[in-house]
Amino acid sequence: MNSREDKLKAFDRLLTIMDELREQCPWDRKQTMESLRHLTIEETYELADAILEHNMDDIKKEIGDLMLHMVFYARIASESGHFDIADVLNTICDKLIARHPHIYGDVKVSGEEEVKANWEKLKLKEGNRSVLEGVPKSLPAMVKAQRIQEKARGAGFDWDNAEQVWTKVQEELEEFQSEVHSGNHEKMENEFGDLLFSLINYARFLNINPENALEKTNKKFIHRFTYMEKAVQAAGNNLHNLTLAEMDKYWDQAKNTEQ
Incomplete structure (x- = not known):
């Protein structure tokens, strides 16, 4: 693994490249926070896919793509004088220290659940009007439901x-x-x-993470269905010509390939 010095050099290299691209590349100069937003969402889903696939090379790549986006947003904000990457990093550092009084203070906790409960209480002290205020409105419904339930639990409602x-x-x-x-x-x-x-x-x-569970089922269905399509085609036939019972035979073959 790389040393702390190597990690800092790598981050400095990314900042330098970002500055050069923003100043010299026509595409990078044109971008705004709004134009990058949908790309960031796409990159996030690509990272999520790589995690479910347990593909460490792709995870490394997708983390890099997201790191670039974070640096890009900070660079754009610095141009208007709102904040820069140092402000971003110091803000999250300050928040982590404030939200972990059991590490950086004298608060005692009995375990993970108490840490979560204290986290929500601290957020309310910071000005949040509701424990549910931090749930993004644009989250997919299943993920949103899970986060709502987790936050309600942190407030003792469960x-x-x-x-x-x-x-x-x-x-x-x-x-x-x-x-x-x-x-x-x-x-x-x-x-x-x-x-x-x-x-x-x-x-x-x-x-059980319901989002992960459903996505694994999605992938399983896709694998079985595409196997069935290829097997039927290899037999010189077409799915539309088969009865459901005939399709089930190919489906069972697909299931056997997973064992």
């Missing part, structure tokens, strides 16, 4: 155990089925949302 949550899941499932039978689409949608929210809550109690 179930006592997983069994209680599972009972709630079953209750929401019954309510959803009831509305399906009623035929009222709006109520069906509302109850389906409640069911999903309760399942995400249950996953949290089991230490």
Whole structure:
């Protein structure tokens, strides 16, 4: 691994390159925070994909792409005199120190849950009006639900155990089925949302990340379906010509390739 000196040199190199690109490259000179925003979101998802794939080379690459974006935003802000990269780094350092009084102060904690609870209390002292204020509005709904639940737990609003949550899941499932039978689409949608929210809550109690779990299932389905397409094509046939029972045989073959 690199020494601290090497790490600082590498960061200084990135800052130098960023300055040169901003001053000399037509594309880089043209960029604004708004124009970079969607690219940053894309890079974040690419990092998330690499993490799920456990591909360390891609993780390294995607972290680098995101580091470039952070330096880029700071460089743009420095041009208008708002802040620079040193202000950014000092701000996060100050926040980390203030939010960890059990490390940098004399506060005693019993474990992870108390650290999380103290974190939310400290955020309220910093001026947040609600423990939910820090949940970004543009988060995907599943991730947002998970963060809402985690933050509510930090404020002490939570179930006592997983069994209680599972009972709630079953209750929401019954309510959803009831509305399906009623035929009222709006109520069906509302109850389906409640069911999903309760399942995400249950996953949290089991230490399962629902976003990761669903994405793994997505990838598994894609693998099996594309295998089936290729196998059917290799047999000189087309999916549209097969019955569901015939497709299931290829599907089972795809499943066997995962073992």
